[in-house]
Amino acid sequence: MEMTQDKSNATVSAWMRDQTPEDIYKAPLEIAWTFDYFMSGDKVEDLYKRAKQDQWNSDELLPWDMDVDPSKPLINDESDIFHRMPFFKKLSRSQQESFTAHSTAQLLSQFLHGEQGALMTAACVTHSVPDATAKLYAATQTMDEARHVEVFAKYCNKIAMVYPMSGWLKQLIDATLKSDRYEKIMIGMNMIVEGLALGAFNNMYRSTQCDLLKQLTFNVMRDESRHVSFGHAFLEPVIADLPEDEVEDLAEFAFQAVNILASAGTAGTIASRVDPGFMMVLENCNIDPDDFFAGLAEAEEMGITRELPPGQIHSLEHLMLPAIARVGLLTPHIRGKYEEAGIPLTEDPRILHAMEGGHPIAA
Numbered sequence: 001m002e003m004t005q006d007k008s009n010a011t012v013s014a015w016m017r018d019q020t021p022e023d024i025y026k027a028p029l030e031i032a033w034t035f036d037y038f039m040s041g042d043k044v045e046d047l048y049k050r051a052k053q054d055q056w057n058s059d060e061l062l063p064w065d066m067d068v069d070p071s072k073p074l075i076n077d078e079s080d081i082f083h084r085m086p087f088f089k090k091l092s093r094s095q096q097e098s099f100t101a102h103s104t105a106q107l108l109s110q111f112l113h114g115e116q117g118a119l120m121t122a123a124c125v126t127h128s129v130p131d132a133t134a135k136l137y138a139a140t141q142t143m144d145e146a147r148h149v150e151v152f153a154k155y156c157n158k159i160a161m162v163y164p165m166s167g168w169l170k171q172l173i174d175a176t177l178k179s180d181r182y183e184k185i186m187i188g189m190n191m192i193v194e195g196l197a198l199g200a201f202n203n204m205y206r207s208t209q210c211d212l213l214k215q216l217t218f219n220v221m222r223d224e225s226r227h228v229s230f231g232h233a234f235l236e237p238v239i240a241d242l243p244e245d246e247v248e249d250l251a252e253f254a255f256q257a258v259n260i261l262a263s264a265g266t267a268g269t270i271a272s273r274v275d276p277g278f279m280m281v282l283e284n285c286n287i288d289p290d291d292f293f294a295g296l297a298e299a300e301e302m303g304i305t306r307e308l309p310p311g312q313i314h315s316l317e318h319l320m321l322p323a324i325a326r327v328g329l330l331t332p333h334i335r336g337k338y339e340e341a342g343i344p345l346t347e348d349p350r351i352l353h354a355m356e357g358g359h360p361i362a363a
């Protein structure tokens, strides 16, 4: 592992300097003061109270001193396609170990970057939502997301390094941050990105063999379940009061955001030639990309698919679409667009409700 570590540290500093003009931009959101400081006495206030009680300090709570061997599977072998590929089994032992550590770090880096996006969207909601209780709640979410950035950065660096953000995820969060009203920020983050995260954290919690990662995801997931609940509890009555054309505008925004995700095909795998981070993983492990993608195609022909194993949560089907449906954003007009895009509509909220309880579950 030693040499790979040195090489990857050199690679990481090279991409980290590479901030582009697209990374700094103006947001069109309005700032809203409010002088009505009465608490709402409803579910949002309840979530605020829970958020205050459930704050945690990762320095005290998580066993950072624990020995984590990055070459041991951090995610259960059987639950990812790579470890089932015949190609993978032909690699040298050290390449297999490097690949396990680096591909996991690349996946977890996406959570890390997503958490930074969540930190900024929560701050946007804090300053633009006109309701006092929602403002206070959004401030707690901002602190939660800061903690999530901290723990994922620390874990990625512990096992390998931080990898660049995938293009589709940047596009999705930028579309959210560049939107012109707080309702869209909450749709993009509290319903879509956090639906994605909650499903992924739940699956990771269930499959990881690393105790540190298990405890980390458990605590992050408990925070995320509040964030998803907030999206519902606050937005449902707000949307119910909006004129029809504004509801359609929000429904269109939700559809576009889901479509970014659906066209990226991210549900099952992160391996892609268009993802510079994944190509960097192969380079850091001395794996030839042509050999790797030929191996992936061979595995797929043999029926080793990217489908999630039974019991795993499917974020789009089980969490995001039911969340969009229950706040009234699957309007008759927008349903046609989902159908045209080939995105099956699922509205059963049972798994979503269960996950809002803050505990890991099986589908």
Ligand SMILES: [Fe+2]
Residues within 6 Å of the ligand: 115, 118, 144, 145, 148, 224
């Ligand atoms: Fe988070």
Ligand SMILES: [Fe+2]
Residues within 6 Å of the ligand: 118, 145, 194, 223, 224, 227
């Ligand atoms: Fe969150």
